Every structure is written in C-alpha cells, then in structure tokens.
Amino acid sequence: MSSQEQPGRGEAEQRPLKEPALTALSLHPQDWALFLDIDGTLLDLAERPEEIIVPDYLPGTLHALSRQLGGALALVTGRAIEFVDPLFAPFRFPVAGLHGAERRDAGGRLRRAHIPPAFQEMKQIIQRQAMAWPGAIVEDKGAAVAVHFRHAPGSEAEIGEAMQRHLEEAGPDWNLQRGKMVIEICPAHASKGHAVEAFLAEAPFEGRRPITIGDDVTDETMFAAANRLGGQSVRIGEADEKTLARASIGSPARLRDVLGTLVK
Numbered sequence: 001m002s003s004q005e006q007p008g009r010g011e012a013e014q015r016p017l018k019e020p021a022l023t024a025l026s027l028h029p030q031d032w033a034l035f036l037d038i039d040g041t042l043l044d045l046a047e048r049p050e051e052i053i054v055p056d057y058l059p060g061t062l063h064a065l066s067r068q069l070g071g072a073l074a075l076v077t078g079r080a081i082e083f084v085d086p087l088f089a090p091f092r093f094p095v096a097g098l099h100g101a102e103r104r105d106a107g108g109r110l111r112r113a114h115i116p117p118a119f120q121e122m123k124q125i126i127q128r129q130a131m132a133w134p135g136a137i138v139e140d141k142g143a144a145v146a147v148h149f150r151h152a153p154g155s156e157a158e159i160g161e162a163m164q165r166h167l168e169e170a171g172p173d174w175n176l177q178r179g180k181m182v183i184e185i186c187p188a189h190a191s192k193g194h195a196v197e198a199f200l201a202e203a204p205f206e207g208r209r210p211i212t213i214g215d216d217v218t219d220e221t222m223f224a225a226a227n228r229l230g231g232q233s234v235r236i237g238e239a240d241e242k243t244l245a246r247a248s249i250g251s252p253a254r255l256r257d258v259l260g261t262l263v264k
C-alpha cells in the first residue's frame with residue numbers, strides 16, 4: 001500500500017503551488033486546524049478498498065504539517081480507525097472513523113461505536129446475499145458495513161433495495177450512507193461535521209478555524225461545519241454547484257503537492 005511517487009514532480013513542479021484556501025494556513029499556522037478525508041482526497045481512488053496506495057513520503061509530510069499546526073491535524077474518514085493507522089505508520093494522527101461514529105482524540109483517547117449482536121447477524125446475512133451480486137465487495141468495518149458495486153454496476157439497484165430493507169429492520173439508530181460506487185449502513189448519530197466540532201472543542205484544535213478537505217457526499221457535513229465556523233471548505237475534483245465547499249483542488253495528487261509545499 002505504498003509507492004515511490006515523489007512529491008513536487010511533474011506538472012505541479014513547473015507552477016507555483018499557491019492555493020488560496022491554504023495560503024492562510026501557511027502564513028498563520030497557529031490559527032488553523034486541518035481536517036483531511038482519506039479516500040479520493042489524500043489518496044487516489046482504487047478499484048478495490050484494499051488496493052489504495054499511500055505514497056512513501058505522505059506519512060512524513062502529514063507528520064511535519066501536524067507539528068507546524070501544533071498537532072491540530074486530524075483525519076476524518078469513512079474507514080475504520082484500525083484500518084487507517086497502518087496506512088500512515090509510524091505516525092498516528094487524531095482520527096474520526098466510520099464517518100464520525102468512532103474517534104480518537106489528540107490525547108489518544110478512543111471512543112468506539114457499539115456493535116449490537118443484531119448488527120453482527122445483519123452483516124453475516126449481507127455477506128451471504130452478496131453471493132448473488134457477482135463482483136460486489138462487502139466491507140465489514142465493525143460498526144458499519146459497506147457494499148461496493150464498482151465491479152457490479154448491474155446490481156446497484158438490487159443492492160440498494162436490500163440495504164434499504166436491512167436499514168428498516170435495524171431501526172432508527174442506523175443510517176444508509178451512499179458514497180462513490182458504495183452504499184453502507186452506519187450509526188445514525190454520527191457525521192463528519194459532528195466529528196470536526198468535537199475535535200474543535202478540545203486541545204490542540206480549540207480556538208482555531210477549521211480547514212476541511214474532502215471529495216464525497218459524506219464530506220458535505222464537514223464543509224458545512226467549516227463554513228459555519230469561519231473556516232475554509234475545499235472539495236477535491238471539479239467545481240460542482242451541488243457542494244457546500246467554497247474552494248476546490250483538482251485531484252488528490254495536486255493536494256499532496258500542495259501539502260508538501262506547506263511543510264517548512
């Protein structure tokens with residue numbers, strides 16, 4: 001899950017890497033907190049969830065940036081926290097996983113989501129159902145379960161209907177969350193926006209303005225939080241009138257280049 005890709009090579013090397021949304025952070029790092037989504041934002045999307053590639057330099061870049069920000073850098077992701085840590089080893093960052101349903105703060109305190117027995121049973125049923133959806137991938141994330149249809153596009157509607165039925169049986173504590181070629185059931189009480197607010201209530205994030213960077217519908221709640229709190233919201237990809245993000249950066253590679261230039 002790592003590669004030898006070098007930062008600052010190619011197109012980005014020939015152009016100054018000035019991104020208005022992040023200029024303020026480089027000038028006054030003590031005023032800002034950085035919240036980063038992972039898939040499609042820090043990392044390029046891959047064909048399968050386990051095939052993502054982490055460029056070798058990236059953990060070090062994030063660690064250096066975190067130090068500049070006095071530790072006020074957190075990862076906010078749909079992944080489970082236990083999946084995230086090995087990606088950025090040897091560093092461990094504050095992280096919100098499962099779209100905010102679990103969170104490890106800057107002091108290392110972990111709040112996990114409860115997994116009721118009925119949810120365990122539901123995940124097993126979904127695993128069995130998926131045999132009827134060739135190419136679909138079921139990702140068991142503990143207190144959430146995702147069905148990826150990137151390689152089963154013809155089964156999208158059927159998967160969606162099955163997940164909707166499971167949601168209705170599971171009750172109001174659960175939510176149906178759509179993402180890029182994926183649909184999942186996760187705890188209803190959580191959102192990435194709430195996770196950002198929870199970090200901002202604690203040291204070393206407290207008193208800073210948030211910069212939230214993401215690429216997907218689940219990132220919209222943290223864009224809304226950043227906008228409300230006088231921060232910056234940045235969407236990776238093409239500008240899109242449906243997003244609440246007020247700025248955009250073209251691709252994960254471009255974002256990695258920009259983050260690299262912010263490290264002093």
Ligand SMILES: O=P(O)(O)OC[C@H]1O[C@H](O[C@H]2O[C@H](CO)[C@@H](O)[C@H](O)[C@H]2O)[C@H](O)[C@@H](O)[C@@H]1O
Binds near residue numbers: 041044
């Ligand atoms: O909040 P994120 O960090 O962006 O995580 C969102 C989901 O990312 C993963 O799925 C997505 O990325 C895969 C690998 O690039 C891709 O194959 C898939 O189609 C995407 O939906 C992850 O597997 C999910 O658990 C996350 O919720």
